[in-house]
Amino acid sequence: MEELSQNILDIAMNSVAVKSGNIDIFLTEDTALSTLEISIRDNGPGMSEETVAKVTDPFYTSRKTRKVGLGIPFFKMQAEMTGGSFRLDSELGRGTAVTAVFRTDHLDFIPVGNLPETMMTLVGAAPDTEITMTYSRDGKEVTFDTKEIRAVLGEDIPLDTPQVLIWIRDSLTEELSAL
Numbered sequence: 384m385e386e387l388s389q390n391i392l393d394i395a396m397n398s399v400a401v402k403s404g405n406i407d408i409f410l411t412e413d414t415a416l417s418t419l420e421i422s423i424r425d426n427g428p429g430m431s432e433e434t435v436a437k438v439t440d441p442f443y444t445s446r447k448t449r450k451v452g453l454g455i456p457f458f459k460m461q462a463e464m465t466g467g468s469f470r471l472d473s474e475l476g477r478g479t480a481v482t483a484v485f486r487t488d489h490l491d492f493i494p495v496g497n498l499p500e501t502m503m504t505l506v507g508a509a510p511d512t513e514i515t516m517t518y519s520r521d522g523k524e525v526t527f528d529t530k531e532i533r534a535v536l537g538e539d540i541p542l543d544t545p546q547v548l549i550w551i552r553d554s555l556t557e558e559l560s561a562l
Contacts, residue, residue, distance in 0.1 A: 384457055386496025387421060387485075392505060393454035394423045394481055399509040403427035403478065406505075408516040410495070415521070417488035418467070419495070424480040430473040438471060458483055465489035499555035502527055503548045510543035518559060525558045527551075 384390050391408060398406045403425035411420045430438065439459050459469040462483035473479040485492055502516055506529060516527040529542060532551070540547060 384461075384493075386494050387419075387461070388496030388498050388501040390454065390458045390461070391421065391423060391498075392501045394458065395425075395505050395514075396508065397454065398423070398425035398427055398479070399505075399512060401425075401427040403512065405513045406509075406515075408514070410498075410516075410518045412487070412518075412520040414487075417486055419485045419487050419492075420482065421485070422480060422482040424478065426478040429475045429477050429479055431475055435471060435473050439469075455481065461485070461491075461493060464491040498559060499552045502555055503552040506551055507543050507548050510541055518562065520562045523562050525555070525562060527555060 384393070395406050395408065405426045407422075407424045409420070409422040409424075411422075412418070439456050455471070458481065462469045462485050465486040466489055467484040467486050469484075470482045471479070472482075498516070498518065502514070505514060512529070514527075514529045518525045532542060532547070536542075536547065542548075542551075
């Protein structure tokens with residue numbers, strides 16, 4: 384994957400696939416320390432210890448439609464290639480948290496990419512899932528929350544309406560550019 388936003392989307396879509404009701408995405412950038420921490424957490428069914436031990440192997444997948452699962456292994460590799468770290472915590476019945484720390488000053492650090500497009504795509508694919516994204520850079524913060532959008536729109540307008548998705552993309556683009 385050429386951008387971290389693609390990794391975020393891939394891992395969040397894993398959460399959607401297992402029917403998580405909530406997905407929380409956190410990006411915390413510290414320019415003084417040259418670090419970016421990305422964490423994707425869900426309240427899905429979680430994984431057994433056996434599955435957690437296998438999930439970073441690119442030749443392991445729980446899907447029946449293909450024989451490889453590259454999202455989490457690539458995310459781990461990309462973090463570690465920058466001198467960063469990777470952690471996966473999961474418990475059956477309690478959900479999963481995937482966290483990677485990247486060194487942003489390292490030659491192998493890839494761009495974050497287009498987060499507004501990523502969030503628009505995620506909401507469009509999972510309009511009934513509660514999704515939050517918080518991007519923090521040096522103490523300044525942008526928060527996106529589907530619960531807040533639903534409260535404004537009411538029950539009559541679904542989040543996957545094209546005009547709503549475009550508004551999500553455009554408003555996030557504006558807010559993130561101000562960071």
